[in-house]
Amino acid sequence: EAQVTQNPRYLITVTGKKLTVTCSQNMNHEYMSWYRQDPGLGLRQIYYSMNVEVTDKGDVPEGYKVSRKEKRNFPLILESPSPNQTSLYFCASSFTGGHSNQPQHFGDGTRLSIL
């Protein structure tokens, strides 16, 4: 089954304790992206990757890191989490653009609480 898998689905942790949220897709998509969703602010893009070893900042990259060493994986790293990073996070993937304009597929989300 074609899917985007995020882990963990839920995490409660404390300020300053490094954490990684994993994202994996099995559709051979070049493009992967991370969004966060907050009440009243909608979904905002954090980082994206056009392909292996190619990453770039989205709209709200501060406090986050990403890597893309393999095509299928795109982990989101919070080196020193803070309470303002408490949010619902989504990973998405798609084939890259051009005339096909294929849709993006989203994971089920990771709810992070930073105390």
Next chain:
Amino acid sequence: DAKTTQPPSMDCAEGRAANLPCNHSTISGNEYVYWYRQIHSQGPQYIIHGLKNNETNEMASLIITEDRKSSTLILPHATLRDTAVYYCIVRFSPQGGSEKLVFGKGTKLTVNP
């Protein structure tokens, strides 16, 4: 900023067609219209997209006006499980572009029994 305007909420009776409108008066010639929905706090789910012609798939139909300034998503026989926030997004993805989706506030569709 989102380039679309949608009503904040709509109601629909179970079994009836749900028609969700979207205005995108500033759409450019190479931008597609996409519809996604989000059920509670689940990941956004792709529904359908189109450029000029009307489109239909197993989930819904998309009707785009001839001037492309507005569109309507039609769920032909709404069920309780279709209760969700529906997002209309216009986007063009040039080769090498960021593919970013800009989600507005969407329409909260409530399907009533």
